[in-house]
Amino acid sequence: MVKRKSDCPINYSLEIFGDNWTLLIIRDIMFFDKTCYGDFYESAEGIATNILADRLRFLISEKILKKLVSPKNKSKFIYRLTQKGIDLMPTVLDLVEWGAKYNRDTFPKKFMTWLRKDREGLMKHYREKAMLNPANSIPERRKQHR
Amino acid sequence: MVKRKSDCPINYSLEIFGDNWTLLIIRDIMFFDKTCYGDFYESAEGIATNILADRLRFLISEKILKKLVSPKNKSKFIYRLTQKGIDLMPTVLDLVEWGAKYNRDTFPKKFMTWLRKDREGLMKHYREKAMLNPANSIPERRKQHR
DNA sequence: CAGGATCCGTTTCGATACTG
DNA sequence: CAGTATCGAAACGGATCCTG
Numbered sequence: 001m002v003k004r005k006s007d008c009p010i011n012y013s014l015e016i017f018g019d020n021w022t023l024l025i026i027r028d029i030m031f032f033d034k035t036c037y038g039d040f041y042e043s044a045e046g047i048a049t050n051i052l053a054d055r056l057r058f059l060i061s062e063k064i065l066k067k068l069v070s071p072k073n074k075s076k077f078i079y080r081l082t083q084k085g086i087d088l089m090p091t092v093l094d095l096v097e098w099g100a101k102y103n104r105d106t107f108p109k110k111f112m113t114w115l116r117k118d119r120e121g122l123m124k125h126y127r128e129k130a131m132l133n134p135a136n137s138i139p140e141r142r143k144q145h146r
Numbered sequence: 147m148v149k150r151k152s153d154c155p156i157n158y159s160l161e162i163f164g165d166n167w168t169l170l171i172i173r174d175i176m177f178f179d180k181t182c183y184g185d186f187y188e189s190a191e192g193i194a195t196n197i198l199a200d201r202l203r204f205l206i207s208e209k210i211l212k213k214l215v216s217p218k219n220k221s222k223f224i225y226r227l228t229q230k231g232i233d234l235m236p237t238v239l240d241l242v243e244w245g246a247k248y249n250r251d252t253f254p255k256k257f258m259t260w261l262r263k264d265r266e267g268l269m270k271h272y273r274e275k276a277m278l279n280p281a282n283s284i285p286e287r288r289k290q291h292r
Numbered sequence: 293c294a295g296g297a298t299c300c301g302t303t304t305c306g307a308t309a310c311t312g
Numbered sequence: 313c314a315g316t317a318t319c320g321a322a323a324c325g326g327a328t329c330c331t332g
Contacts (some may be wrong), residue, residue: 012249013241018166020324023159037295048325053296075294075332087282091244094237102230103158144204160312166305183314194306199315221313 008082016064016088021047021055023085023095029128031111034076036070042136064087081130088121162210162234167193167201169241171225172234173212175271177257181224182216212233227276233270 024044028034034043041052056079059065061139064085070076093115100106107115114122162168169207170190174180180189186198193201202225205211210231215220246252253261260268 012245012252014169017163017169017241020160020164023163027248038293041295046325048327049296050298073294077295087244088246091240094240095163098233098237099158099248101233109323113147123331149315187314192306194308194319195315197306200305219313223314 004034016059017064019055022053023054023061023092025052026064026085027092029079029081030085030089030092030130035080036076039043039078040079059085086127086130093119093123107125158192162205162208165201167197169238170199171198172210172231173203173238175227175265176231176238176276177227177236181226182222183225186225205231232273232276235273239265239269 021044024047025040028040028043032043034040037052037056040056041047041049044052047055049075054063054065060067060079062084063082066080066082068080070078096107096112096115100112106112111122168192170193171186174186174189178189182188183198185197185203186202187193190198202211202213206213206225208230210229211225212228214224214226216224242258242261246258252258259266261277
């Protein structure tokens, strides 16, 4: 587990954002339909497997993500945003807008157009999408000692 | 100078936020009247001098901050937000709100009340404050080779 | 084969001492 | 006051291995 400098009274947000990878994971799950380990591994620009596992574990421990067992395949896991994670959407979108204003490496054009024209609608769309639960998934293992 | 992983097509924002310290510096200069090295050193929860110097240099190179010579004291420098820096205000405020919702370590109570009641007014206030230039400061040294 | 864990060389960070 | 130099500690990243 990564050791973070949470021993000093630092803004909590920094524990999430003061890292190169967590925001990428959140971005991917929030807007790009990534749901499982393999998806993140592919899309988060070159993350190492151990780092990815560590960050996922961290995000789950912070209750920003939750981990579910895939209904189709018992050895596949699905990661989803919690409400706390969904609540990061305004922040992420602000960063997207800021990045688009001062840099050009950014989200797909269609997304940006939508964001500029109807930010509220876009947020509603992705918020609802994030809240759909895959029908019959089950929560990950509960405490093993009964 | 810090070496960042900007060689991969990562979101530009991460170069600013994927770090433990830059956000603290921005927070302090944006909302807490910190203007110079010593101020940041005091208030950014235990930052080391070399890291502080490095981050300030980085923020200047990214044109998020600008460095001015104090009119009073030629060996004192004043750091101020550029427009690009000021444009990070919505993001920072989102993080403040998110942090306040899910954690209690947060901004002063008065600030939070104001933020909740009148976010636009608060932003206007701090934006204007950030744009006041100290009267007769002069830009930092221009290229030394003529 | 998905989802990691482990090992290990390399890079970056950070505390302290020191300098113009 | 505003930084730089040094050096040990921590985090990263890549490869490989493990387990169901």
